[in-house]
Amino acid sequence: DTAVSQTPKYLVTQMGNDKSIKCEQNLGHDTMYWYKQDSKKFLKIMFSYNNKELIINETVPNRFSPKSPDKAHLNLHINSLELGDSAVYFCASSTGQWNEAFFGQGTRLTVV
């Protein structure tokens, strides 16, 4: 019974395409996040939502647009994909800003 699940696990697409990554958590958490892990394994927060409201928006290109239809779901849509967008994207959730985050299994995005 997966706590935080992302789909798809792997995504290969061409430059210029638009793609979405879906995330769902069944932990009842109020806060959800998107993190990006680059090729050097560095993890950086992109967005944070609390009860469907955007609370953190780091310096991320406008081509990235998160959407939270309800507090159990946080999707990430990426327009006009670029080579530099290739990375592993992690969804995570937590009970609040002070607490540990539970991560999904990650989506490896490869832009060719």
Next chain:
Amino acid sequence: AQTVTQSQPEMSVQEAETVTLSCTYDTSESDYYLFWYKQPPSRQMILVIRQEAYKQQNATENRFSVNFQKAAKSFSLKISDSQLGDAAMYFCAYNTDKLIFGTGTRLQVFP
């Protein structure tokens, strides 16, 4: 700015031995949380241990323990009786309103 530094890109340990991974952080906050996460080749991020800054007692979880030095802003992870399954990337993380991660330490465990 809040930063987390892991100065050891790679570490290795013999099975059954003990290894310590270093982490320092920079913050002006007085209340915060610190975590160690493990990322095995499967890519899954797994919480290893957490420490509340207001607690003086060092956290322990079975073979994993931390040495938390608040004044020195240091938060090292000690793994005792290392096992082959401990081989992974280990990330130190600091949390106020968001998790800030260090650059990670790759731990190899040799039989």
